[in-house]
Amino acid sequence: MKLQALFLAASVATLSGCAVTSSPVGNALFTNVSGPVAVSNSAEASKQGKSCAYNLLGLIAAGDASIEAAKKSGNISTVSSVDGHGTSVLFLYSSFCTVVKGQ
Numbered sequence: 001m002k003l004q005a006l007f008l009a010a011s012v013a014t015l016s017g018c019a020v021t022s023s024p025v026g027n028a029l030f031t032n033v034s035g036p037v038a039v040s041n042s043a044e045a046s047k048q049g050k051s052c053a054y055n056l057l058g059l060i061a062a063g064d065a066s067i068e069a070a071k072k073s074g075n076i077s078t079v080s081s082v083d084g085h086g087t088s089v090l091f092l093y094s095s096f097c098t099v100v101k102g103q
Contacts, residue, residue: 049074
């Protein structure tokens, strides 16, 4: 009985989605998708910047996936579009990147 309770607790902790990324199509055992976040017709997209955040085992999370960090990465002052890209593998590893295009 104790072994079953331990197995149940471990399963709940493992499958609770601790290392899952945002996705337009939901998450699966392996997810690798991109999708739009925002679009503006205010500027041409001659530059691109990217910023990412990562999660390992639901225990360690690091990074800056903000729009501001992506703008800084691409030296962008006027944003024309923002896209997101998420990857996750077996609830063990996930990443989310913000891609900003503009001038």
